[in-house]
Amino acid sequence: MNKTTLSIIKADIGSLGGHIKPSTPLFKKVEEFIxxxxxxxxxxxxxxxxxxxxxxxFSHKHGIGSEEVHKLxxxxxxxxxxxxxxxxxxxxxxxxxxxxxxxxxxxxxxxVAEMEFVERPNEPFLFFAADKxxxxxxxxxxxxxxxxxxxxxxxxxxxxxxxxFKFVIMDVNHxxxxxxxxxxxPEELYDIxxxxxxxxxxxxxxxxxxxxxxxxxxxxxxxxxxxxxKYTGKDDPVMLVRVQGPFPATGEALAPFNIGxxxxxxxxxxxxxxxxxxxxxxxxxxxxGPPVVCALGxxxxxxxxxxxxxxxxxxxxxxxxxxxxxxxxxxxxxxxxGAAMLPYSELEYGxxxxxxxxLGPKFYIREKAE
Ligand code: 13P
Ligand code: 13P
Ligand code: MG
Ligand code: MG
Numbered sequence: 001m002n003k004t005t006l007s008i009i010k011a012d013i014g015s016l017g018g019h020i021k022p023s024t025p026l027f028k029k030v031e032e033f034i035x036x037x038x039x040x041x042x043x044x045x046x047x048x049x050x051x052x053x054x055x056x057x058f059s060h061k062h063g064i065g066s067e068e069v070h071k072l073x074x075x076x077x078x079x080x081x082x083x084x085x086x087x088x089x090x091x092x093x094x095x096x097x098x099x100x101x102x103x104x105x106x107x108x109x110x111x112v113a114e115m116e117f118v119e120r121p122n123e124p125f126l127f128f129a130a131d132k133x134x135x136x137x138x139x140x141x142x143x144x145x146x147x148x149x150x151x152x153x154x155x156x157x158x159x160x161x162x163x164x165f166k167f168v169i170m171d172v173n174h175x176x177x178x179x180x181x182x183x184x185x186p187e188e189l190y191d192i193x194x195x196x197x198x199x200x201x202x203x204x205x206x207x208x209x210x211x212x213x214x215x216x217x218x219x220x221x222x223x224x225x226x227x228x229x230k231y232t233g234k235d236d237p238v239m240l241v242r243v244q245g246p247f248p249a250t251g252e253a254l255a256p257f258n259i260g261x262x263x264x265x266x267x268x269x270x271x272x273x274x275x276x277x278x279x280x281x282x283x284x285x286x287x288x289g290p291p292v293v294c295a296l297g298x299x300x301x302x303x304x305x306x307x308x309x310x311x312x313x314x315x316x317x318x319x320x321x322x323x324x325x326x327x328x329x330x331x332x333x334x335x336x337x338g339a340a341m342l343p344y345s346e347l348e349y350g351x352x353x354x355x356x357x358x359l360g361p362k363f364y365i366r367e368k369a370e
Contacts, residue, residue, distance in 0.1 A: 004043075004119050004303055005066070007058045008220070008238040009073035010129060011110035014084025014092035015052035019132075021283040022049050022080075022089075029083045030054055033076040041068050043303030050294050051131025051284040052091070053236045054080065059303050064114045070105035077110065097227050107227060111135075111220035113238045115206075120245065123300045126253055126311065128239040130275070132284055133265035133291035135172070135237035136199025137275055138219050142167075143196055144256035145241070145248050146207050146216065147185035152252045160246040163210035167192050170205045175226045184210065200264060200346055209246045217241040234269040243297075250297055254311055257293065260324035262331065265291045270347050272339055274327040277312040277320060290328040 013030075016023050031047045034056060038045055042060040049055065056076065062069055077096055084092035097109035106112050117123075130137055144151040146165040154161050164185045169192070171179040183192045195202040207217040219239045243250045257277045266273035266289040273290040280294050296308035334340045344352070 002118065003061070003063070003116050004123075004300060005058075005060050005063055005069075005114060005116040006125065006240055006300065007060065007064075007066075007069055007073075007112065007114040008055055008127060008129070008240060009058070009070065009105060009110050009112050010053050010055035010220070010236070010238050011077045011095040012053045012091060012236065013077050013081045013094065013096065014087075014089035015094075016089065018090050019052045019284065019288055021052055021281075022054055023084070023087055025087060026080050026083045026089065027054065030056070030076050030080040033079045034072065037075065038072055041072055044300075044305040046127075046296075046298070046305055046308065048129070048294070048296065048308075049281055050129040050278070051236070051282070051292055053095075053129065053131050055127075055129045055238055057127055057298075057305070059300050059305050061303065064116050065104055065106070067103050070103075070112075071101055073110065074101045074105050074108070095224070097224070106222070109222075109224065109227060111222045111235060111238050113218045113220045113240050115215045115218045115240055115242075117215055117242070119300065119302070122244075124243050124250065125298055125300065126241045126243055126250065127296040127298060127308070128241065128293055129236075130238070130291065130293040131236045132234055132269070132273070132289045133237070133263045133275060133293075134200070134223065134235040134269075135203045135219055135221050136201075137263040137265070137291065137293070138237060138239050139196040139199050139202070139204055140259070140261050141256035142204045142207060142217060142219070143192065145253045147189060147192065151255045152248050154248055154252060160211055161209075161248075165216060166208040166210055167204055168206045168208070169195050169202050170221050171201060172203050172221055172223050172226070173201050180205070212246050214246065215242070216247050234265050250311070254295060257295070257312070258320050260320060260327055262327070263291050264342055264346060265289065270342050272331060272342065274324045274331070276324040276328075277317050279313045280308065280310045286325075286328065287332060290324060 044059040046057045081093035095109040149155040260274040278292045295311035299306045
């Protein structure tokens with residue numbers, strides 16, 4: 001069968017004024033590199049940025065984990081890093097955590113989400129990219145778009161989704177190999193919810209149609225601190241979701257993003273903030289955030305990508321952005337206290353760990369009064 005592979009490979013390789021957005025020369029370099037070096041390797045590509053993360057969407061014929069395609073992306077990011085260094089951008093090469101390419105870009109810093117399928121006569125899909133958050137940010141939206149008829153009316157109205165979907169969930173704390181569980185919605189909804197409540201540990205890796213057995217969604221599951229052993233930046237995840245037919249309608253896949261749910265990330269990757277749906281090529285700002293996500297709708301046909309439709313560029317989402325700004329302001333009012341900052345186990349910066357070590361010996365046990 002003639003299959004098409006979609007691969008998103010994204011990395012933060014340097015940014016203007018802190019962690020805001022890549023520079024124009026950096027962006028252009030990555031694009032030019034792919035245009036020139038991608039010939040004969042990929043069928044098509046699209047480059048965009050979300051906050052300070054550059055994402056390359058490829059369409060190609062080499063399947064998942066292709067060394068050629070991964071190396072193309074790695075080399076494009078290296079070329080971009082050279083520009084970032086020459087301009088003195090902040091965090092030049094931030095997400096390129098290994099010195100040399102070793103066959104597969106997974107585990108080297110960049111985030112990867114890939115799926116392979118036989119194209120339908122029309123093949124619409126959504127590209128998502130987020131900044132200032134981690135892969136668990138997609139847990140709730142995926143649960144709602146694939147398992148909850150309150151968000152996905154097709155679960156009631158369409159005969160093509162009647163059997164529901166299979167969730168493949170990864171325990172991202174397990175670093176010696178991939179620890180995976182497969183659970184079916186709707187029968188195992190409560191088990192799925194029990195895992196997905198813990199966004200930092202259990203992350204949806206993929207979702208599959210139980211009607212057709214086809215891949216429906218994939219998420220990048222990289223946890224940078226598991227690779228680097230220390231904070232080097234947030235994971236800033238990407239996701240692909242096929243839409244229409246046996247999958248959610250585009251609007252059903254977008255619907256859960258109107259919650260602006262609270263996710264991990266924001267300033268120094270150490271806080272809780274609401275996820276704001278933004279337009280293509282948006283920056284971040286307030287308190288290095290709030291966490292943002294963009295959604296681009298494409299069709300792919302014989303490997304060729306259409307232009308993107310910028311799905312959150314619509315007046316409805318201005319209203320949501322105002323709501324999310326309010327939520328961001330409200331949680332920031334309590335600064336470092338309680339739920340506003342992530343728990344100790346997730347604090348990405350070494351500083352607080354060192355502080356606790358210093359303070360430890362200063363604690364003493366009060367003598368009991370006689
Ligand atoms: P990035 O992961 O987007 O580089 O952000 C890092 C950070 O610490 C922002 O405050
Ligand atoms: P420093 O490396 O200057 O501490 O910056 C960290 C950072 O950018 C967090 O946003
Ligand atoms: Mg950065
Ligand atoms: Mg980023």
